[in-house]
Amino acid sequence: EIVLTQSPATLSLSPGERATLSCRASQSVSSYLAWYQQNLGQAPRLLIYDASNRATGIPARFSGSGSGTDFTLTISSLEPEDFAVYYCQQRSNWPWTFGQGTKVEI
């Protein structure tokens, strides 16, 4: 099973600041990595797929990069609605797995 390790566990920032979230895979997942945002009590929402492609309707302030084992989600300027938990997910090998999440808090 591919293990995804996200860092940091918690990121404390203010609106307008830049957020950089990391996801490291225990083995190469090529570019088969996605990012999701989850607000409390809600289902996750797809942000980025295949490392760097924004999903439909996702604002341009969200960007993804990386390949192989190291990936980054960047939020260029935090909006109030961006304070949430973010998960990375690989689809290279079954079982598809998620990272443990990074909480972006004010």
Next chain:
Amino acid sequence: EVQLVESGGGLVQPGGSLRLSCVASGFTFSRYAMSWVRQAPGKGLEWVSAISGGGDSTYYVDSVKGRFTVSKDISKNTMYLQMSSLRAEDTAVYYCAKDFALGGGTVVDYWGQGTLVTVSS
């Protein structure tokens, strides 16, 4: 508009059984792989099971193999998760999830609202 509506969750005793349902609408159900993803209270996300568009291929995480069975009734646009020999560690919100259909492994583009399964005596 794509909609996924889960039902069937509830309180069940350890060792008991439960069947979850997910009714899909707004897309051609037979063309898309579907999955069940769960989230224990206060914890992260865990992929439980997946099923191909036509329902002929199924996948399970090791912790549920032999206890859970996923299926699709294409005529009813419904996916099921039959859960048996339930354990306390199966307690979670179970989400129904639709594949984005990029080819290969799954990326979820639509999620249901989730149904809570609580395993406790």
